[in-house]
Amino acid sequence: MTVNAPILNLRVLRLHCENAAFLAAQWPLAQDSPAHRMVDLYDLEDRLSAHLEALALAGPVGLDLALEGLVTADAGANRGELHVAAALALRLRAGAELAQLLPDPALTMAAAEPLGLAAAMLPPALIAPRLHRWLDTADPVAVAAGLVACRQLRADPGAALAPLITHPDPQVAAHAANLAGELGRVDLLPHLQRRIASEVGIAAARAAALLGDRGAAPAALAERLTPACPADQARQAAELLPLILPRSEARALIAALSRDPRMRRWSIVACAALGDVELLNGLITLMSDPVQARIAGAAFCQITGARMGAENLELTQFPEEPEDGPADPVERFIDSHLYWPDPDRIRDWLAPRATRMASGERLLLGLAAWTHPAPPDLPNDAAHRSQLDLRAWALEIACRSPEAPLPNHRAPVRLAPRGFARP
Template sequence: MIALVLEQHAEEASFLAILRDYAVGAPNYDLSHLATLDNRIDAHLDGLQVAGLKGLNLLLEQLRPAASGEVFAATVLAFRMGNSPALSSLGEHLRTSEEGERYFAAALGWLDWAVVQPWVERLLASPEPLFRRLGLAACGMHRHDPGPALLSALGNSDPSVLARAARTAGELRRRDLMQPIRLHRLHSDDALRFWSNWATAQMGDEQALPVLQQFAEQPGRYQERALHVALAWLPRETSMAWIRRMTQVPQQRRIAIKATGLFGDPVALPWLLQQMHDLPMARAAGEAFSLITGVDLALHDLERRDSPDFDAGPSDDPQDGNVAMDPDESLPWPEPTLVQGWLNKHSASLQTGSAYLLGEPFSEGACVRALSSANQRQRQVAAGLLARYIPTEAVFPVSAPAQRQKGLLRGRSV
């Protein structure tokens, strides 16, 4: 009976860790949803921890090559229990598992800083790029400045260490490190080139913005991150001209829709309404419309009554080369006529030529309010904008444990 209960705890903790990885960037999760999910994860981890080595060993036995959530759960327990042999086993597993590295890092970010700090110091001093990256990732996720270790990492010869060091420096807004980071802004390694420019853009480096625009115009893992930062820091006139150019390129129409929402000018709302008639673009256009106006399409019954016959993939056909998940899967299908009716009633409250975030003019307060109540995608936007308004603070960590985020938001004016 006890073994069965432990297996259930292990299965649920691993599954929920994977779900959380999705949830932190999902349009159907907000901070309260994230808190509920975090509590569920903690409950299962506590159940495993109460069992001591039995719970930990059960997780370690599940470390297959493709393990992900299992790595997260095992890492949390190993650190909480201070179990060096288990951490060594996890370290060996990570050497052959890129996915495992990501979930090990997520566990470092999940745990309290007091628990991981002694181990992070060892990771930062490791000669192995893998462990150096993990130490830097932990510091970045906790927004903890590693001091001289960060400058040392920026002198490393491994591009992956340099990329993670640049990212951490950007998250911490270490302006004193801008020059060594800028040395890599045209590097041939995509990750290093992106994170170097992302980091210095967060420090006000205008020369980083054209490189980020290039990333934003090309599909890939950095596209939306690049778009967020570029539009947060580009001059308004430059942004407007850039978006206008992208709308003229059919292959860039989707990212142009995203950019329009981020830009925040109500003048584009009629154009977004037009895009809602095109099924492949409809949900993205609805999301952009909501980002500007603040209207919740589902809550205000502005959705289509029936979902249209549209499948963005992947299909069940093994011969189908399209394996990408539908990026709009959790977004509502807007009904253009209903959205038009809403706009007719509310357009007078939105001034063209201004910028709005969720129905409020761009401001520090609007960003903080969005961080408190908006969905995770909208909170990502708010965090990026807030970084522009408060250039001396670390970038707000919208993927951190919910209780930690709530602590950071307490005391801020909303």
């Protein structure tokens, strides 16, 4: 039987490129979003895969259009286009090395994350041999992309991981440290502890803390949680420290952070992680500050389990977006997807429930933190929780069991017999 070649409509293919790039740029943001649940991630991933499949069916023409979309002057600003071009090149140029997949100007360290995420979406049989080559190459971008893919998939590189923790490129070493901590590789704890004083100290300290270090690692995280700390690392430190410090030290850290306006956001994140009901009134007070209101509302909900929208706890009229909000694009994305809390409604909600919340008991989503199961009861528990809630839950579970991998709240979502699930 003769099968005619498909007629390619360049206008439609360009629309596929644009839509795929938009979704690919949203995907990593949605993985830590306060508004996205597993069903939303499933929808986003499914739509992205459909656009990529349409472009792959167009063969070299689809790849050429994707490569045209690259704006190589700033890899960080066009991560969606990089993801699309990388995903197609990996599928259509199966035997090519990384340098042959994308134009040289695009192959900067900023491209490592979209490259790794694109690789992680491909079938294991297609990507596994390539990841082995990437991790064994002298090209730091390829090594970093391989580590990002392994981190997304919770894939253990085995003996190849230890030497990468001391890689001469600090970004590669940081990726390796993060992967070691999230895999539960306690055998690599000494390697990480030796890197705490280095330029990758925050990544090494976080990983060591996840693996059970309750001495040098917490001290290093607290010391480096300063206004100079990048926002992603500051959030990681602020949400982890209250779980690994004694309660009195965590309270002191929160108080110190709150005194510096530049660090107040991280003091609120730390409040949420500590789960101390004695801090709830302070959070309600912060809800009157337009800059901190939404993150304070999110912290209140993380502690108490309140549902801002479902229980009608938000303002009737939203204020204008504050001009001095967070500068970091990820933090701006988080704020833009949070509710504006109404302090009076929040107080009324809390009043009849406050006596049931034991002082001194650390709460997570309205329950004693230690009672949360691992894994959660799907779909009745985790499936309706936001990705930001699941991130907090994952850290809680990991800090209980340092030898176990950090539960992967970023794993691809699959449709299972009982609802949505992750592998």
